[in-house]
Every structure is written in C-alpha cells, then in structure tokens.
Amino acid sequence: MASYLRKGMMEASYTVDIAETGKDGLFLALHEDFDxxxxxxxxxxxxxxxxxxxxxxxxQTPVLLLTAREAIEDKVAGLELGADDYLLKPFAYAEFLARIRSLLRRAPRNVRDILHVADLEVDLIRRRVRRADTRIDLTAQEFALLQLLAEREGEVLTRTFITSQIWDMNFDSDTNVVDAAIKRLRAKIDNAHEKKLIHTIRGMGYVLEDRS
Structure with missing residues (x-):
C-alpha cells in the first residue's frame, strides 16, 4: 500500500519518503521537517x-492515521494521542488525497515553504519556480526532482537515491533515466544563466548549490 500511495502522491507533485518500520518512521519524523x-x-x-x-x-507535525481497526476505542485512542485525522482502511484514494490536502491547508505555514538557492526560488505550496524573477514552467516530475535537490542543497545525491525518491522503481541506477531527467531540468534552470546551480559529481551523483 505504501508504494501505491507514494506513487499517487508523487503524481500529485508531493515529495514522499517511506519508512518500512515504526522505529524508522519515528526516526525520520523526529529528524526531518515534514509537512x-x-x-x-x-x-x-x-x-x-x-x-x-x-x-x-x-x-506537532500533522498526522493522518491509517488503520483497519473499526473499534471506536481505537479511533478515540488515536485522536487522543494527537492524530489530526483518521482514515479507515480500505479507502478510496480520492478521499485519502482530499484529507491530505485538508490537513496541509490547516497546518501552520512552514518557513521552508519557499526554498532559495542563489537567485532560484522554489515555492512548495504554489508549485512555482522562478529564477532571476523569471517564472520557469516545470512538469510535475521536474518539480519533484528540483524540490528534492533544493531541500538537500549542498548534498550530493546519488542516482540510486534520486531514483528511489522520484520514480519509486526498481531498475538499474546506471541507466540514463536520472541523467536524462537532470539534463531536462538543467535546460530550464541553468542554460539561460552564466551561474550554474546543478552540478555533476563524477562517479557519485548530483548536487544543487551556489558555488559563487
């Protein structure tokens, strides 16, 4: 189910991380700034x-609790522990996405809703990108890739990591899928500017950073 939900959310232009266990999920939730x-x-x-x-x-990160338990005691327990909403499995994906959007609208605006790298601006709420005050139109996949790079500014991201975050597919990371996607993104972000922000680290991967 996690992979199915992740694919749908990424198609809706959200960036998604998955944890397979409760311990891993708690670690991520405590150490990352998720919306x-x-x-x-x-x-x-x-x-x-x-x-x-x-x-x-x-x-106090907003939490949508998913469960197959129908007992009212379980629902009450989840809400009293601090869940912001509760969805009973099985559910329609359209309802799931509607609840996600509702929770995000209700959540306090995060100072990281707009990311800046040099003269590049990435608005995570409006899903808009500008560079040097010029708007740049991106596809949903290109936006997800740029957001991933911008949220980890200065960090070298391997092809395998990018693949797992953007495509959620099991294929050879040595293929040119990631390279082709980066090339398309560079054409829109960097080609018209003397200062380049997307850099290739040979044998490792890619990084978004201001090297001036």
Whole structure:
C-alpha cells in the first residue's frame, strides 16, 4: 500500500519518503521537517500508536492515521494521542488525497515553504519556480526532482537515491533515466544563466548549490 500511495502522491507533485518500520518512521519524523506524516497503525517493531505518542512528545507535525481497526476505542485512542485525522482502511484514494490536502491547508505555514538557492526560488505550496524573477514552467516530475535537490542543497545525491525518491522503481541506477531527467531540468534552470546551480559529481551523483 505504501508504494501505491507514494506513487499517487508523487503524481500529485508531493515529495514522499517511506519508512518500512515504526522505529524508522519515528526516526525520520523526529529528524526531518515534514509537512505531514501518514501513519499506519499496523507497523513492525513499533506500532503506530506508540510512534504517535513519542512523536507528540517532541513535535506537532500533522498526522493522518491509517488503520483497519473499526473499534471506536481505537479511533478515540488515536485522536487522543494527537492524530489530526483518521482514515479507515480500505479507502478510496480520492478521499485519502482530499484529507491530505485538508490537513496541509490547516497546518501552520512552514518557513521552508519557499526554498532559495542563489537567485532560484522554489515555492512548495504554489508549485512555482522562478529564477532571476523569471517564472520557469516545470512538469510535475521536474518539480519533484528540483524540490528534492533544493531541500538537500549542498548534498550530493546519488542516482540510486534520486531514483528511489522520484520514480519509486526498481531498475538499474546506471541507466540514463536520472541523467536524462537532470539534463531536462538543467535546460530550464541553468542554460539561460552564466551561474550554474546543478552540478555533476563524477562517479557519485548530483548536487544543487551556489558555488559563487
């Protein structure tokens, strides 16, 4: 289910990270600045209720709780632990996405909603990109790739990592899929400017940074 939801959300231009266990999910939620956490109650190593309890002890990131448990006691427990919304499985994807959007609208505006790298501006809420005050039109996939690079400004991202975050596909990372996507993005972001922001690190991957 996680891969299915991730694919749909990425098609809707959201950037998504997945944790396979409760412990991994808690670690990510505590150490990354996510706009929203989608939390399944039934997780290995640590169930969703315990993840939520520990998360709420430190952060107030909005949480959508997913569960197959129909008992009213479980719903009450989740909400009292701090869940912002509750969705019973199985559910329609359209309803899931509507709840995501509703929670994001209600959440306080994050100072990281607009990312800046040199004269490049990436607006994560309006899904708009500008460079040197000129608007740049990107496809949903190009925007997701640029957002990934901008959120990790100065960090070298391997082809394997980019593949896992943007395409969620199991294919040979040595193929030119990532390279081709970067080339298209560069054409829109860098080609018209003397200062280049997207850089290739030979044998490693790509990085977005201002080297001036």
């Amino acid at each position: 929203l956490v989608v939390l399944d109650v039934m997780l290995p190593e640590m169930d969703g209720f315990e993840v939520l309890r520990r998360l709420r002890a430190q952060k």
